[in-house]
Amino acid sequence: MNGFDTIIEGVLLGGVYALFALGLSLIFGIMRLVNLAHGDLILLAAYLVLSVTTALGVPLVAASLLVVVVMFAAGFALQRLVLERVLGDDILPPLLVTFGLSIVIQNGLLLGYGADSRRLQAGAFESSSVTLVPGLSIGLAPLAALLTAVAAVALLQLIFYRTSLGRAFRATADSPPIAQLMGINERSVYAIAVGLSVAVSVIAAITFGIRANFDPSIGPARLLYAFEAVIIGGLGSLWGTLAGGIVLGLAQTIGARINPEWQILAGHLTFLAVLMVRPRGLFPSRRP
């Protein structure tokens, strides 16, 4: 059962990586914006949930909903007040601005919460498990993370392909000036996209924060995994991003099983291997 164990563990870890990556994939797909502060925004969300649950004593689920709303508004404002000013033909200014934002968030968190490791408390849920077959049981929390990732992708797909807002997202991604001719206000479409991306990262923050310790400095590493998941899956494809997260999760767990020191390295090597074999990722979007 040992190999099977590893695979399940890898897939479950992949769910968390996919959640890291979804928000990144979303705004890259719509705006061609690479948000270098994405990992730090996830951490910011994790700390906000921590504050609301511990300081105010609100249950985790309610706190999460509250923080989702707050972070959506923050993302919306971030786009309207900051990113909008630097978006354009040149890709360098938004990179620099989000890189700066990453540093600001990191240091802000350090100032506000200190450098100690924290963890979100989910009570008995953290350590409960379901037994699939005798001798093989799965932790409820990681399973919930994977299911959440699948649900999040399904929901975003629904928004993208079945709603008027989704059509506006895709049309704007194709051609902003022509989208305007259709009555689409590019500024609000972009702001909603960033809001949505940041709101999705709250979900990532919660699944991650229950699973592992976090401190203000680990954002950039999450960003790296998120990037790798997006690239492995193929730019512009949300299901691809989910698959990318799972591939990365599998690579890391299998690597760790061979030799515990190889966990991170195996993930990066798999990423490079995919880039060499399929430079556009496993499931690139059909966009020509």
Next chain:
Amino acid sequence: MTSLLSVSALDAFYGDFQALFGIDFELQQGEAVAVIGANGAGKSTLLKSLAGLVRNRPDAIRFAGRDIGDSPAANIVRFGLALVPEGRQLFLSLTVEENLLIGAYGGERTSPWDLQAVYRMFPVLQERRRSAVTVLSGGQQQMVAIGRGLMSNPSVLLCDEISLGLAPIVVEDIYRMLPRIRGNGTAIVVVEQDIARALRSTDRFYCLQEGRVTLAGRPADTDQDAIRAAYFGT
């Protein structure tokens, strides 16, 4: 009689480059007007100015009692001015039907054009409604572009070079639909390089040359030599 759309002394610029000089232009409700002229005469710039893709002085363009010269494109289509852009410019990641639906994104003007009305006019689009637009023929793509423009239920439909790159027989098919569009009270502005075609299907014309109106009138009242002179500047 006040015009539905009236342009007065419009100067349009791309950065420092001036593309239009003192253009005056009128359009009545339900009218069809051709804008003709050689390459680079400023025809497309005029349409882009009307649609809000090129911003101008607010009072240079007046539409339905509103100054729209500096309004953003996304607002202008809501007021009732829709552009069918040159080269069709369909959304490649959207299906045929989604391209049509997005034309109605503004959503405030609702009749008479809807999906069913567009499909009645171009039945082939209904058959291909789930296709990607990239697999359509040029003529079918042009139908999608026109249908997309109509979905906003405009009082003015601006058509930029809708015959460009299409077989003559297809062009014929598309032009045959113009009376049907006007039948619903929609005014049409066509920009065309094919002068004969443009003059045959419109009530009035404006001829542009190097950013200025060199001739305007009714095709029937204007002789060919005058048009040729206005077109080529000889």
